[in-house]
Amino acid sequence: MARAATTSDVFNAIAEPQRREILALLRAGERPVTELARELGMTQPGASKHLRVLREVGLVSDRKAGKQRLYGLDARGLRPVHEWTGGFERFWNESFDRLDAYVQDLSRQSRKRSSR
Known part of the structure; x- marks a missing residue:
């Protein structure tokens, strides 16, 4: 049986350890991607890719705040x-x-x- 795309299923999305770490960090509140990347020791583009997956499965929301975009946990998706x-x-x-x-x-x- 073919595996579901990472972006279509919350279980596949959270199977990746770094995505679970992002969710844990977002429990404390909204953060910009640069801060998340720094906390996790990854590049900003890498963190952005993980955030995109989490957003597509409904675990993360984002909003513009001035020149940056803030990401927040939407635990309803869990x-x-x-x-x-x-x-x-x-x-x-x-x-x-x-x-x-x-x-x-x-x-x-x-x-x-x-x-x-």
Whole structure:
């Protein structure tokens, strides 16, 4: 099966580590591309390419502010990721509940043996 284009799917877009780093930086607020590039140790054109992908999948918005363009996080685009990972959260919670019950059972058995 052919892989979806990076710019058509939020999962493919955030698969790239530098894009996830950009999103993490934008949690603190809007930033110009030059600042993002400097923070990430990449070129401005490289940062711009990543921002374009993030903008096209709806994770980043931009606006003109004087002579520069500011980029900001639009976390609403992460909803599909949040919904998908929610199933795994339930899985882990249930797994930890089973582990806790197992440990409690072992503890009871150990106390019974030591009281004999």
